[in-house]
Amino acid sequence: MSRIGKKPIEMPSGVSASVSGQSVEIKGPKGTQIFNATDDVTITVEENSISVEPRGKSKRARQQWGMSRTVVANMVHGVSNTFKKELEIHGVGYRAQLAGKVLKLNLGLSHDVDFQIPDGVTVTVPKPTEIIVEGHDIQEVGQVAANIRDWRRPEPYKGKGIRYKGEYIFQKEGKKK
Template identity: 75%
Template sequence: MSRIGKRPIELPSGVEAKVQGNFVEVKGPKGTRSFHANDDVTVALEENALTVTPRGNSKRARQQWGMTRTMVANLVQGVSDGFKKELEISGVGYRAQMQGNVLKLNLGLSHDVDFEVPEGVTVSVPKPTDVIVEGIDQQLVGQVAANIREWRLPEPYKGKGIKYKGEYIFQKEGKKK
């Protein structure tokens, strides 16, 4: 039995959910998200909580049970609180700034990097070395943060580059004379 799947998803105040067959739509203060569940599970709305149950006892139904519950819980969290990834830029002369819908990155390359921010995600730069990516879609927020980080991955000798806030970069020892 899935320990994750059997827990109901409580709807916070201000969040509404509609279930039509296997289609779940969640509305909240930050926006609207929807998810089409697999045919191996059943999603039901009961007393201000969503529950997911497997149809049958097959291995695939049990696998989809926990995954579907997590996906629906992410919808609820996204429309109520949202998701956030914080990036830190370290290195001499490395900095970022927002110009309209474009994130300009100076990363020691021969040119500045202009990163077009996709719709559904907001990027802010409170300090030139901090970048905050926010949105209601967890997958999109994580992908945008990974795409920004990909421009200059942290290197293991000096630790220069773009890293997630709180990420530890293992420092290697350089050559000895």
């Protein structure tokens, strides 16, 4: 039995959900999100909660049960609040600045990196060494943060690069003479 899947999803005030077939549409103050579930689960909406049940006892149905419940719970949270990922830039001369819908990154390359910010995601740069990615879709926020981080991952000798806030980088010892 899925411990995650058994829990009903409580909907906060101002959030409404509707199910048509295997499609779930959740509306809230921050926007609307749609999820198409597989045929292995059944999604039902009560007055102010959503429940997900498996349609069988197969391994795939049990896997989809917990995963579908988590996706719907993230959608409910996303339409009422926002998800946030914070990035830090470490390194001499490494910095970021925002120019409209383009994030300009100076990362020690021979050229500046122009990162196009997709719709549905908000990027702010409070300091030249901090980047905050926010949005109502958890997957999109995480993917944008990962794409920004991929331009210069933290290296293990000096720790230079883009890292998540609070991420620990294991420092390796350099050469000895």
